[in-house]
Structures are given as C-alpha cells and as structure tokens.
Amino acid sequence: MSAQVQSAAPDFSATAVVDKEFKEVSLSDYKGKWLVLFFYPLDFTFVCPTEITAFSDRVEDFTKLGAEIVGCSVDSQFSHLAWKETPRNKGGLGDIKFPLLADMTKKIGQDYDVLLESGITLRGLYIIGPEGNIRYKLVHDLGIGRNVDEVLRVLSAIQSVDETGEVCPAGWTPGADTMKPSPTESQEYFAKVK
Numbered sequence: 001m002s003a004q005v006q007s008a009a010p011d012f013s014a015t016a017v018v019d020k021e022f023k024e025v026s027l028s029d030y031k032g033k034w035l036v037l038f039f040y041p042l043d044f045t046f047v048c049p050t051e052i053t054a055f056s057d058r059v060e061d062f063t064k065l066g067a068e069i070v071g072c073s074v075d076s077q078f079s080h081l082a083w084k085e086t087p088r089n090k091g092g093l094g095d096i097k098f099p100l101l102a103d104m105t106k107k108i109g110q111d112y113d114v115l116l117e118s119g120i121t122l123r124g125l126y127i128i129g130p131e132g133n134i135r136y137k138l139v140h141d142l143g144i145g146r147n148v149d150e151v152l153r154v155l156s157a158i159q160s161v162d163e164t165g166e167v168c169p170a171g172w173t174p175g176a177d178t179m180k181p182s183p184t185e186s187q188e189y190f191a192k193v194k
Contacts, residue, residue: 003112005137009037009128010111016070016099017080025070025099027132034067034159035128036151039114039121043075043083047145049093051123054148056096065155067127072101072108074120114139127155129162 003010013026027035038055040048055062055069062069073080080100086092101108109115114124125146127136135158140146157168166178169189179189 003126003134003137005134007134008132009035009126009134010108012101012108012111014072014101014103014105014108015077016101017077017084018099019095020081020084022077022081023099025101027128030068030070030128031132032130034065034130034155036062036067036069036125036155037072037112037128038069038123038125038146039072039109039112040123041120041142042073043079044086044091046091047123047143048073049083049088049091051145052093052096052100053088054145056093056098058148058152059097061152062155065152065159067155069098070101071096071098072103072121074103074106074109076104077102125151127151127158129158 009027011027013024015022016025040051042048052071059069080102084093084096088094103109106115106119109121112124112126114121116122122142123140123144123146125138126134129135136154153173156174157172160178161167164178167181169179172178177189177192179186
C-alpha cells in the first residue's frame, strides 16, 4: 500500500498513550473527522520533543478546524509514557493533548512510506480528510523540525478549497483572496496582482 495524496490512508491500529493510560487507537476512530497524523524518529531525542510539544500547545487551533492530532514512532507505549512523565525542561513532553501511537511492529511507518532501513521513521506528516483520503503529505529529514503554523495554514487551505471550489494561490492565508479555477474567471484574481 502506498500513502500518496488523494489515495485512501492506510489503516492502522496500535496501542497509544492517551493522557497517562494505554488505549487502542485506530484510523477508524477518526472517520468523519480531519486527522493530522505525524511520525517522528524516536522518544528521548532532541528535535522530537520540540515538535510534539508545539503541536500539543496548538491543539485548540486544530480543534477549531475540526481536526485531531496523533503522533507516532517506533517506540513502545512504555517509553512514550516515561517520556510524558519527564518534565519539558528536562527534554520530556510533560502533559500533551493527543495520543502517541506505539508502532512496535513498524508496519504503520512502512505503510505510510516513512520507515528507514535503520528501523526508525522520518518526520512524515499527513493530513487525512473526513472521507479517509490523504490530502497532504510532508516528509522531512531527521534533523529538521516541522512548522505548526504551516500545517494549520495548509489545513485551512484544503478546507477552503473544499468549501468554495476556489483554489489557493502561493502563500495563501485564511481570509486572503482565492482564485476561480478557470482560464477566464481566474483573471479576476490576477487583475488584483500588482
């Protein structure tokens, strides 16, 4: 199975740490909702906690857009829990507001095309629409953290296109002009460009 934009998101089910409990979490739990699924290499590393806490700190912004967040790595649920119980000022996560999946079999990472031969995952991020299709895919190398503002911007753009049928030009932000996807009607947008 290949995790490409416009294709059905590969199904998954794994144990996750939710708050401080272990719970089975599946893709089907998010049916009819927007889901931001992101992968990170390993617990107790360096860039990873900065990303995970950044997403957690902005979870309300995702909720306003009707989206939920799930993080995933090849670590066990026990490692995830220990990392959550480590304070942020010691490189830990503290309390985070979304599930962390334990991809111990590495199948989820493999199905989403982010598993490296070394057995860890790249920094992949997928926006999955309510219908279960991948709408956005981003993959970073190991040492590069993601930008939460950009993920929110892209999610807003996808939703805008779905709602209006108009497309979002480069650098579009919520509230900015969109464009009618037609050779003649797009001229309305281009006429405003300086």
